[in-house]
Amino acid sequence: MTAAISADGIRKRYGDVQAVDGVSLTVETGEFYGILGPNGAGKTTTLEILEGIREPDEGRVELLGLSPWPRNTKLLPRIGVQFQASAFFNKLTARETIRTFASFYGVGPKRADAMLERVGLTDSASVHTDKMSGGQAQRLSIACALAHDPELVFLDEPTTGLDPQARRNLWDLLRDINSEGRTVVLTTHYLDEAEVLCDRVSVMDHGKVLKTGSPTALVREIDDTVRVSVESGQLTAARARELFGTAGAEIANLEDNGASLSVSTRAPAPVLSVLAEQNALRGLEVRGATLEDVFLQLTGREYRA
Amino acid sequence: MSTNSATAQQAPTGKAPAEQERVSAFAGLSRVMLLGFLRDRGTLFFTLILPLLFLLLFGSLYKTSSSPQVKVAQVGAVQLLDHAQGEQQAELDKILKITKYQEQDQDTALTKVRKGELDGLVTSGPDGQVVLRFSVSDQVKAGSVQAILNSVVQSANQQASGKAPAFTLAASQVEDNSLKPIQYIAPGLMGYAIAMGAVYGASFTLVNWRKKRVLRRLRLTPVSPVAIVGARVGVSVAVALAQTGLFLAVASMPYFGLKLTGNWWLIVPLVVCATIAFMSIGLVTGAVAKTEEAANGLNQIIILPMSFLGGAFIPLDFAPGWLQTVSHALPLRYLITSAKSVLSMGGGVMDVLPSMGGLLVFAVVMTAIASRFFNWDDA
Structure with a gap:
């Protein structure tokens, strides 16, 4: 055919x-x-x-x-x-x-x-x-x-x-x-x-x-990380970093923008268990890579009118 | 997800399923164009209503002005006029419209003469004198009223002498008695209406279809260019013939009094050729203009001068020589002069054939020009 x-x-x-x-x-x-x-x-x-x-x-x-x-x-x-x-x-x-x-x-x-x-x-x-x-x-x-x-x-x-x-x-x-x-x-x-x-x-x-x-x-x-985020105010960024280090979770990026605390990692399991132990799962979101990540990786992030 | 389910269903054939109903692209396109015309109030107004209003207006205007009657006021008794009887009275009524005034109203009547509402004022003077007072604001009327009254006085004198007149004048118009202004007005305004309809039909279709990407869309359907052009010409010709029918019907009403004679049916092939020629003008403006507004402007710049110079509003017979020469380059001239000839002046096939040929040659040349400017889309 x-x-x-x-x-x-x-x-x-x-x-x-x-x-x-x-x-x-x-x-x-x-x-x-x-x-x-x-x-x-x-x-x-x-x-x-x-x-x-x-x-x-x-x-x-x-x-x-x-x-x-x-x-x-x-x-x-x-x-x-x-x-x-x-x-x-x-x-x-x-x-x-x-x-x-x-x-x-x-x-x-x-x-x-x-x-x-x-x-x-x-x-x-x-x-x-x-x-x-x-x-x-x-x-x-x-x-x-x-x-x-x-x-x-x-x-x-x-x-x-x-x-x-x-x-x-x-x-x-x-x-x-x-x-x-x-x-x-x-x-x-x-x-x-x-x-x-x-x-x-x-x-x-x-x-x-x-x-x-x-x-x-x-x-x-595409070799991308998983992004885990929870509502801000449950855990400070510094405390979180320390706990993730103790738990042996490799962190690519961690930030708190005031609304949510987001963690990018290739190993979501220990990150999630630390958050669960700290009872800091309110507003939990876990997001894998999407076609958008593929797209942005291929075409770049700069804005073109 | 799709490839699996596709096997379960009947695959598309790429052909329309066998149906009883048969439709053609030509019919579909013709319908689209006709609806586009009928639903556009602006186009309808400018191609049908406005020229018809012109016809009613000019038709009525020239009808009354062609009346030779001279309006005079008669103040008091005037023996000469009062004593006219029988045949003499009838002759007088043809040329004079007499309004009678009492002696004390003389000033009112004089004011009317000054204003031009009356052409003259007649009173009796001493010793059988007839006193005429007139205004020279309208010189033609001033001349007529003097001449008419003078001749009335002369013939009365001559009658009073009791002898038969030694000399008489037998005057008659060279034109046929039935020749009326409507015979110039109707073909002229009809030509104007047809030119508007055909030029706009072609140019707006082209501009609108290009702007709305319909032209490109049509290229991706199996419709042949012959069907598109054929439908457009067909619809424009149908509109033009409808305009012709309407104009002739109105002009032939007893009020306007157009009488169709001889080979008047030759108007049909003539209008067909003229429509094609006008459409080719629309093709050029439609190919050049990017928007309807621009096309509208271009069309008006062409149609209005063409109508004036081509004799649509003013008969060419009164135009200076150079203007008559210019008019030979305008397709509208050929439509109007040939239409005048075949409709009521007994013109035959040989009177319209050269015009028809010229119109078609014009169309070929303009279409060739249009094709040089033509674009499928704005990009």
């Missing part, structure tokens, strides 16, 4: 900016694949090259065994695309919008309406698209991408700007789409999203893929 997507050494330059600098990736059929990266990492350009809206300066792309560039009308009915910002026609309601998109694929209004119901927009079917909330617009945009039952779906930051309820609601929808056997490629800068949804992720920065793997494998790979 051919891979759903195979890209090899794609590059794209805009003036002085090397937006994509030699990206290679393979997405298996049925996989939920995430492309992670900070703003300006080259995620959207990579996605646009994969979709076939942009021609790469170099490199080769195949979707479902076909080349997406130049525009390939044999391939287009098999893929579904959702843009970062929704692309709707002027002055149409939600129902009219999805029926129009469906008509481009010869899909009738019944199936279009069913898709509207699927994303939970039946009640808002008569709302004009410019009056919809962010979550509604994203769901409509996804419904438009799915109206023709594509095998391969591209989603560009589908949950950006949504409130937590709308995000979780959308995650359920995306999981369903994938579990029906569709290959889904998604870009995001939310790491929890990638961790929850993706089978595999590629972390991108400066136009390059830095690392690819399943979220759990990536997290396990």
Whole structure:
């Protein structure tokens, strides 16, 4: 079976900016694949090259065994695309919008309406698209991408700007789409999203893929400490340091910021037992490494606007 | 998580499931564009309501001003006018509208003449004299009122002499009697309305679809460019023909009195070609402008001068020679002059064919220019 997507050494330059600098990736059929990266990492350009809206300066792309560039009308009915910002026609309601998109694929209004119901927009079917909330617009945009039952779906930051309820609601929808056997490629800068949804992720920065793997494998790979924290005021920092030393717990970092006393360690067991002995477990939190730690380790901590 | 459950369910086919209902992208796009037009109150107003209001206004205005009646006040008894009878009376009524005043109201009547509300004041002087007082504020009317009364006096004198007149003047207008201002006004304003609709239709679709990324989105659907262009042309032509129908219906009402003659149906292919030519202007402004506001400005800068110079508001016959030369470069001129010719002046196929050809050539040139400026997106 051919891979759903195979890209090899794609590059794209805009003036002085090397937006994509030699990206290679393979997405298996049925996989939920995430492309992670900070703003300006080259995620959207990579996605646009994969979709076939942009021609790469170099490199080769195949979707479902076909080349997406130049525009390939044999391939287009098999893929579904959702843009970062929704692309709707002027002055149409939600129902009219999805029926129009469906008509481009010869899909009738019944199936279009069913898709509207699927994303939970039946009640808002008569709302004009410019009056919809962010979550509604994203769901409509996804419904438009799915109206023709594509095998391969591209989603560009589908949950950006949504409130937590709308995000979780959308995650359920995306999981369903994938579990029906569709290959889904998604870009995001939310790491929890990638961790929850993706089978595999590629972390991108400066136009390059830095690392690819399943979220759990990536997290396990980084040699990080466990962070234990309790409420402040139960134990002074100095006393804690002394007790941990006596108990033989190796401490990477210890600090009290006034709200909580946090300890970073590779050996959480003796730390926890000392805290238990001191009856200082109020507000206890133990946190292992997450994809965020992987991400920050790979892309650095400095802020980039 | 996904690959396992996928086997349990039916895999997507990438094809739409077999359905009884069949829909086409062309129909879908046409519907979108038509709804976009009908739901945009601004566009509706400027392409339909405003030109129709102009038609009602100009139509009524020129209708009354074309009346040759001269309004005079008659103060007291004036034998000459009072004793006109029968045919003579009817002739007088055609050209003179007489309002009678009592002698003590003479000052009121004079004030009205000064203000231009009346064209003249007639009283009797001594010895059968007829005294005419008039204002020269409107020189044409001043001339008419003198000439008319003079001729009334002359013919009365001549009648009084009891002899048949030695000389008579037989005057008639060179234009056909049925030629009315509405025959100039209706095609002009109709052309203006069609130009507005077609230019805006093309340019706003292009700007809005690019700005809202719909153009890019369409590239990722299997819709063919032919369907997109075809739907846009189809909708614009339909709108233009609706405008044509509406204008001709209003202008043909008895009140305005436009009479369609001969090969007036030639207006249909003519309007189709003109719409395509106007749309090509919209393609250029839509390709150049980044926002609807900018496109609106560009469109107005083109349409308004084109309407004035192309004879939409003022008949070109009154324009100076250089202006008539300029008008040959404007597609609106060809629509208006050919429409005038076929609608009511008995023009035939050979009168519109060259115009139609010119309009299509214009469209090809402008479309080529537009394609040089065209961008799929703002990025």
